[in-house]
Amino acid sequence: MNRPFKPTAPSRRDVVVAASLVGGSLLVGCSPADLMSMGSKVEVGAFGPFIKIAPDGAVTVISKHIEFGQGSHAGLAALVAEELGADWSRVRVEYAPANAKLYSNGNVGAQLTGGSSAIANSWDQLRKAGATARAMFVQAAANxxxxxxxxxxxxxxxxxxxxxxxxxxxxxxxDAAKVPPPTEVKLKDPKAFALIGTDRVRRKDSQAKSDGTARYTQDVRLPNMLTAMVAHPPRFGAKVKSFDATEAKKVAGVVDVFQVPSGVAVVAQNTYAAKLGREALNVTWDEDKAEKRGSAAIAQHFKDVLVGKDASVKWEPFDQRGDASSLASAKGENVFEATYEFPYLAHATMEPMNCVASVDGSKVKLVFGSQGPTLDQLNAAKIVGCLPGSVEVETLFAGGSFGRRANFQSDYVAECVHIAKKVGDGRPVKLVWTREDDMQAGYFRPIVVHAVKVTLDKDGYPAAWRHRIVTQSIMKGSPMPMGKGPDQTAIEGAAGSPYLKATPVVDAQVAFPDVGVPVLWWRSVGATHTAFVMEHTIDQLARKAGKDPVEYRRALYRKAGADRHLAALNHAIDKAGPVATPGWARGVAVHESFGSVVAQVAEVKREEGVPRVGRVIAAVDCGVAISPDQIAAQMEGGICYGLSAALFGEVTLTDGKVDQGNFDTYRVLRINEAPMVETHIVPSGNAPSGVGEPGTPVIAPAVANALLALDQRATARLPLIRGA
Structure with a gap:
């Protein structure tokens, strides 16, 4: 999932902006979280907002983070159970109501799940909640x-x-409920943990997801509920010019057809009728402001920006050190140059977008898998004209996200609210997107182009590094604080890289051309491309210098003081063993994202010209390991997701229209193509860091480096089946 934004302290301007979004008046002393929660009627029990204890002693942990497959609920529950001293077998988890003041992620003033932050953000918060409740019970017993x-x-x-x-x-x-909660509590010494870090911390949702009782949006059945589908424009930026609903209204079960901001909605008694009604529509689109370029033309524009052919696009520095004036014209045996291209990628969640909404005057209720309840409340409130906090959100399980379910516009949620508002009278409407809708009308990981030029010193190590990145900005127009400097989602993983820290002269800049294709964070965000560029470049530099790639990295890590990178690399190499499986080549990659460092060793061979990955050894430094089993599961899932994109992932546009529609044309990794993944956790006493995303970006360069070792050919473009 994907990171929406980094937690930063809200500025006065952020408060003013938030205030304007809820009615235009500034309330003195209110934070953005206060403003976004206005109208909320959430009740907090005796043991605080995160814990409920039933009369029979069963403990319920209230999770402010959605569970969409990443398994964080078990870890969050373990934080409470450890400090509370609860019977783990009698601990359950339920979703928190939408309330940014009580359940915000960090200090951004928004309730959301993203950036592999669920455990990291809750580490102190939930442990203190458990310890506070424990102290209340202890005092009750003492009395x-x-x-x-x-x-x-x-x-x-x-x-x-x-x-x-x-x-x-x-x-x-x-008696415990009557004890005043202490203002200060002592947390356990990690050496005394009896639950955290053990294999007892297993998922709490496995049974429900196995027997079908887990509730997803498609499972929602409400009295008098209607189903809606929307005809979206074939090109991004197009609008409805006119439409003829005559044939659509003839379809049995179709109730109404009307225009909404995103297209034309067909509302029916069931999904099948809505689908047939939509197919019978005749829509004329106004494409005056639509993006009509194909993906190849967009990529070529980015490459033109790289070489200075479009001076209207401004460059923004993100890492500069030393005198790099002569680097651009440098030539010779000690100079390395490479350009890398990355395509649009679809999130391709197993459950396409959907939502259930009801609107009765200014009363709004949303029932779906909400990744960012605060964003969804805000956007729904703007449509209906009510306070954000008064928008009720009932969060359900979701079948994946990888960043897709949280965007600043709440696109599919807003679409559903518009339809429900038109239907009115509080009648619930379920909006259903097909796979094709999700693939063609959604958001994408942007196209990215990198250009790298490195000069080597007499020992073969980087003396000067010139780096250029051209891509779309994900955060442009964001209502959330971005901090200083360029959009971090484009440069993270390159900015702050130990390889740049070890280089005396650095000139790194980024440019953001405007493109009419909607883009969004995609699992591991900027690291999806920066990890590849940095790690594949380092392998090529090592070979150019006549050095072993592993030893080359070790030398650079020591020079940069990157102790965690060095430890993760050593751990992975040690666990991989001295030699690769006979007939297979090995590639290594190391990358830090979301606070965690992951090293991977991939064993690869070619079968009929196509890369086949047989074994991946992953070493992860993610701080204190709450649930080792779940960390392994996230490494496995992240590696397979990243490998799928590395091998096959590509969304293309022809004349502005998305070519792919389903998994027949958007190829994904099949189970017989998945490698054996071995996960090894680097021991650490640091606070937990991200796990859901850091495994994803490392596999592509590890495989590319194995292919480089196999046939001495570097990869300049992903996916790998086209990139050699």
């Missing part, structure tokens, strides 16, 4: 037994004292 609180122990929801006295959470619940 009842007339013993010092420090003599009471808590384990598996049972409080005991050396005198033989004992009581369960259920026994003490009423």
């Amino acid at each position: 009842r037994w007339n013993v010092p609180a420090g003599e009471i122990t808590v384990k598996d929801s049972l409080l005991t004292h050396a005198s033989g006295k004992a009581a369960t959470f259920a026994d003490l619940l009423t």
Whole structure:
């Protein structure tokens, strides 16, 4: 999933902007979270906003983060259960209501899940919540037994004292709820953890997802509910000019047809009728402002920007050091140059976009897998004309996101709200997107082009590094704080790279041409391309210098003081063993993203000219490992997702129209093509960092480097089946 934005302290301007979005008046002393929560009626229980304890002693952890397959709910529950001393078998998880003030992610003032931040953002917060509730139970027991609180122990929801006295959470619940929560609590020493870091921390949703009781948006069945589909324009930026609904309204089950900002909506009694009605529509599109270029033309424009053919696009520096004035014209045996191209990518979630909405006057309710409840509340409120906090959001499971379900426009959510508002009277409407809608009317990882020029010193290491990146800006027009400098989502992974830190002279800049194709963060965001460029370049530099790529990296890491990179690399090499499987070549890559460092060793061979990855050894430094089993699952999933894109992923446009529509034309990795993945966790006492995304960007360069070792051919373009 993808990172929407980095947590940063809101500025006064952010507060003013947020205020204007909820009615135009600034309330003194209000933060963006206060403003976004205005109208909310969320009630908080005795044990705070994150914990509910039932009369029978069962513990419910309230998760502010959506579960869309990444398995974070188990880790979040473990943080509470560890400090609370709860019986893990009697701990469950439920979604938090939408309330940015209570459930914001970090200090951005927004409730959202992204950037592999669920555990990292909740590490202190949920442990303190558990420790606070524990202290309340301990004090209740101490009062009842007339013993010092420090003599009471808590384990598996049972409080005991050396005198033989004992009581369960259920026994003490009423008394504990009356104890004033302490303002300060002492957290466990990690050495005393009995749950965190063990294989006991397994998913809490496996049973429900196995027996079909887990609730997704498509499972929602409400009284009098209608189903809607929307005819979207074939080119981005086009608008409805006119439409003829005569034939559509003849379809049995079609209730109404009308225009919405994104196209023409067909509302029906069921999905099939809505689909047939949409197919019967006759729509004329106004394409005066539509993007009509194909993807090849867009990529060529980016390459023209690289070489200075379009002076209207301005360059923004993101890393500059030393005198690089002579680097652009440098030539000779010690100079390396390469250009890399990356295509549009679809998120291709297994569950396409969908939403259920009802609008009754200024009363709005949304039922769906909301990745960013605050964004969805804000956009719904703007459509209906109500306070954001009064928009009720019931969050459900979602079948993947990789960033797609959270965007500043809440595109498909807003579409559903527009339709529900037109239907009116509080009648629920389920908006359904087909796979083709999702592939052709959604958002994409942008096209990116890199140009790298490096001069080597007498020992073969980088002496000067010139780097240019051309891509679309994901954050342009964002209502959220971006901080200083260029859009970080385009440069992360290159900016701050240990390879640049180890280079005396650096001239790194980025340019953002305007393109009419909607783009969005895609699992691991900027690292999807920067990891490849940095790691594949380093392998080529090592070979140009006549050095072993692993030893070359080690020398640069030592020079840059990149101890975590060095440790992860050494761990992966050690676990991989001394030699590759006979007949297979090895490639290595190391990259840091979302606070975690991942090193991968990939064993690759060619079968009928196509790369085949047989084994991947991954070493990850992600701080304290909450759930080792889930970390391994995320590495496996992230590697397969990244490998799928590296081998096959490409969205193309012809005359502005997306060519791909389903998995027959947007090729993904098949189960028989998935490698064996071995995950090894680098021991760490640091706070947890990201896990969901850091495995994804490393596999492509690892495979490309294995292919370089195999046949001495570098890769200049992804996907790999076209890139050699």
